[in-house]
Amino acid sequence: QVQLVESGGGLVQAGDSLRVSCAASGRTFTNYRMAWFRQAPGTEREFVALISRTGAGTAYADSVKGRFTVSRDNAKNTMYLQMNSLSPEDTAVYYCAASPRVSAFMRRDDYDYWGQGTQVTVSS
Numbered sequence: 823q824v825q826l827v828e829s830g831g832g833l834v835q836a837g838d839s840l841r842v843s844c845a846a847s848g849r850t851f852t853n854y855r856m857a858w859f860r861q862a863p864g865t866e867r868e869f870v871a872l873i874s875r876t877g878a879g880t881a882y883a884d885s886v887k888g889r890f891t892v893s894r895d896n897a898k899n900t901m902y903l904q905m906n907s908l909s910p911e912d913t914a915v916y917y918c919a920a921s922p923r924v925s926a927f928m929r930r931d932d933y934d935y936w937g938q939g940t941q942v943t944v945s946s
Contacts, residue, residue, distance in 0.1 A: 823848055823849060823934075823935060824846050824847070824848045824849045824851070824854060824920050824935050825846065825847045825848045825935075826844055826845070826846055826918050826919070826920060826935055826936065826937035827844070827845045827847075827937055827938070828842060828843065828844050828916065828917065828918050828937045828938065828939060828940040829842065829843050829844075829845070829940060830842040830843045830940060831915075831916060831940030831941045831942045831943075832941075832942070832943070833943045833944075833945065834908055834942075834943070834944055834945070835944070835945050835946075836908060836909055836910060836944055836945065836946050837907060837908065837909075838908050838944070839904070839905060839906045839907075839908065840905050840908060840942060841902055841903065841904045841905065842858075842902070842903045842905070842916050842940055842942065843900055843901070843902050843903075844856070844858075844900065844901040844902075844903075844918030844937060845898075845899060845900050846899045846900070846901070846920065847899065851894075851896055851899040852875050852876070852896050853875070853922055854875065854920040854921060854922055854935075855872060855873070855874055855875055855920070855921045855922075855923070855924060855926045856872065856873050856892075856894060856901045856918065856919070856920055856921075857869065857870075857871065857872040857873070857918070857919045857920075857921070857926070857928075857932075857933060858870040858871045858872075858892060858901075858903045858916060858917070858918055858919075859916070859917045859918075859919060859930065860912075860914035860915065860916045860917065860942075861914055861915050861917070861939075862913060862914040862915075867917065867930055868883065869883050869928040869929075869930075870882070870883055870886055870890065870903070870916070871883065871886065871890055871892035871903060872892065872926070872927065872928070873892045873893065873894050873901065874924075875924070876896075877893065877894045877896070880892050881927070881928070883928075885911075886905075886912075889905065889906050889907045889908075890903060890904065890905050890906070891903070891904040891906075892904075901918060903916065905942070908942075908944045909944060910944045910945065910946045911944075912942065912944050913942060913943050913944050914941075914942060915939040915940065915941050915942075916939060916940050916941075916942050917936055917937055917938075917939045918936070918937045919933035919935065919936050919937075920933060920934065920935040920936075921933045921934055921935075922934065
């Protein structure tokens with residue numbers, strides 16, 4: 823199995839940018855499709871972005887399209903989420919997830935492995 827550790831969260835102001843990272847260990851990183859989810863207090867965990875094994879394919883939730891960019895560095899076993907033009911509505915715990923299946927898409931159940939999350943708070 824693969825172990826995932828997120829980092830880079832913090833407190834920022836509306837309009838700021840932030841990059842969060844997800845470091846993977848254990849199994850071959852390129853065997854996994856990777857994704858970001860987020861969960862705000864009192865809400866369900868929701869899909870944010872995904873990236874294919876090679877990094878050539880990405881997909882985004884409508885709420886972040888054009889503001890967030892997902893990427894991965896397979897040499898460093900790390901995935902990133904660059905978040906621009908942040909708003910208070912982006913405040914949440916951000917989780918990275920991994921799936922060995924190429925069919926994994928936007929559902930939580932598509933992913934087998936999860937990190938512990940990193941808090942992102944955007945003040946107005």
